[in-house]
Amino acid sequence: MKDGEKSGASAIKSVRTLITTRLSRGGGASFLINSIGMGLAMLLQIALARLLGVADYGIYAFVTTVVTFMVFPAKLGFDTATVKLVSAYRVKGDWPLIKGLLRRSNQIGFTLSILTAIIGIAVVAWMDWGSGKQSETADHAKTIAYIAGFAAIPLLTLATLRQSALQAMKDALFAQLPEKIIRPVLTIGFVAALGASGVKLGAALALLCYLLATAVTYVIGAVVLKKRIGTQTASVVPSFETRGWLRLSSSLMVNAGMYLILGQLNVLMMGFMRGETESGLFSAAVRLAVLVSFMLTAVNMTASPLVSEMYAKGDMNGLQRVCRRTGRIGFAFAAVVFAYFVIFGHWTLGLFGAEFTKAYPSLLILAFGQLFSAYCGQNGTVATMTGRQNSLTKILIAAAIVNAALNALLIPQLGMLGGALAATLSLIVWNSAAVLLVSRKPGVQTLAWAPRLSLVRKRGNYS
Known part of the structure; x- marks a missing residue:
């Protein structure tokens, strides 16, 4: 074997070892927490469906979906911006900017x-929930359910930032x-x-329990954050770059908003068009279906820095191998x-209740x-990490429309x-x-298995 071939084989083996090591060890705690958390979340939904019944579970599921949409603009994209900026400031040891941010x-x-x-609370108080066939007692309970859900919005927003x-x-x-982990356990x-x-x-009591659990976990998280960075920021005078932070957070919020719409808008519109009960049945199917792509999402937490690293080095062969393996x-x-x-699937839905x-x-x-x-693989991650995020935004907006x-x-026709x-x-x-976007530039094929495309072959041999 020639020296060049040996060097190439060694490089390929090195990349494969790097990918395997990162995927097996990197983000292990995060993957474990995500796995347990998803299991607990599913257990919570099944338990609530069994304990509350179809109608009240439908209200609970619909209210929590509405709350998710309402929390999103309140964060203003600072959750994503914080991850990006604090990581950079921490490397530089710039604690004044961390504290200020x-x-x-x-x-x-x-x-x-x-x-x-x-x-949200004002709208609920103003609306006449008793306009249908509901009794005054049911009407009052439904109003309390929405108020309890909306009351959790500030706690959920601050918890996400923390x-x-x-x-x-x-x-x-x-x-x-x-x-x-803690919040679903406490709620159950x-x-x-x-x-x-x-x-x-009923839905009102369940959402009050959810509100209480959210308050408890917020306090726990706040204490942990204070202990984690308190010694570095206690005596530091904060510095502020508010305009720059707002520009970044607003731009990052757009893509996140599109993902939210693509993932949850159908549950929301189902509730408005067909009622909370059918929305609750549909919500159970949505929550289960997400499990199909769970591993790709989990692996993405480890793959993202690898994609960025390979692209920064100009190692397109390595980047292709990361995409293929993940x-x-x-x-x-x-x-x-x-x-x-x-x-x-039929049996699994039956765990929620016969009607599900x-x-x-x-x-x-x-x-x-x-x-x-x-x-389709890590196409969104590759687009974001290789400077194609603006084009990805246009795609996501079109898909959301x-x-x-x-x-x-x-x-309205098919429910x-x-x-x-x-x-x-x-x-x-x-x-x-x-x-198609990432296959053109930077020339990476993200499909799990696919015929070699001539466009990709021109970029290098990715076998």
């Missing part, structure tokens, strides 16, 4: 979240432990305790989960969309099937466009 982001987030919560700060400090365990515990004591459960891991997991839902099995056809359609997304239009057209079709078609649209 955390203080300013919390001030802005708290102000916006309070205003959002007040507006989580981002700890993530930037590379404290993956305590960044995610309060919200992903509070609801179960009330049920065991003979209290009649994509195949994610797709293999997705295929297994998809097959599980094809065979056992009506969502089985929708689950299969949604799961197929997630399978397709997993097959397609999603909203299809929901408006199909949900849950319409929502599932709208979500899956928009997912296929944006993933296909993103694959």
Whole structure:
């Protein structure tokens, strides 16, 4: 073997070793917390569906979806900006800017979240919930459910900002432990305790338990953050670059908003068009379908820095291998989960309650969309890490518009099937466009398995 061939083989082996090592060890705690957290979240939803019944669970699921949308503008993109900026400031040892950023982001987030919560509560108080066939008691309970959900908005906003700060400090365990582990455990515990004591459960009580659990976990997270950075920032005078921070956070918020719309808009529109009960049934299918692409999302936490590193070095062969290996891991997991839902999806939905099995056809359609997304691999990550984020934003905006239009057209006619079709078609649209985007520039093929494209071969041999 020639020296050049030996050198090339050695380089390939080095890249493969790097990828394997990072994927097996990097982000291990984060992956574990995410896995346990997803399991607990699913357990919480099943327990609530069984304890509350279809109607009240529908209200609970719809309110929490509405709250998710309301928290988003209150954060103003500072959650993503904090991860990016604090990481950079920490390397430089610039604690004045870290302290200033955390203080300013919390001030802005708290102000916006309070205003959002007040507006939401005011709208609920003004609306006449008793205009239908509901009794006054049911009407009152529904109003309390919405008020409890909206009251959690400031706590959820600040908790997300705190989580981002700890993530930037590379404290993956305590960044995610309060919200992903402690909060669902407390919520289940509070609801179960009330049920065991003979209290009649409903959506209002469940959301009050959720509010209490959110408050407890917020305090825990705040204490952890103070201990984590308190010694470095206690005697530091904060520095502020508010205008620059706002420009960055606003731009980062756009893509995050598109992902939120693509993932949750169908649940929201289902509730408005078909009522909370059908929205609750559909929400169970959505939550299960997300499990199909869970591994790809988890692997992405380790793959992102690898993609950035390979691209910065100009190592396009290494970048291609990262995409191929992570994509195949994610797709293999997705295929297994998809097959599980094809065979056992009806039974799994039955764990929520007998009526939830009506969502089985929708689950299969949604799961197929997630399978397709997993097959397309790390296209969004590659686009973002290689400077193609503006083009990706345009793709996501177009897909979000397609999603909203299809929901408006199909949900009134087909109900849950319409929502599932709208979500899956928009997912296929944006993933296909993103694959083409990164195959042209920087010339990377993100599909898990695909024929060699001439466009990619021109960039190098990626076998």
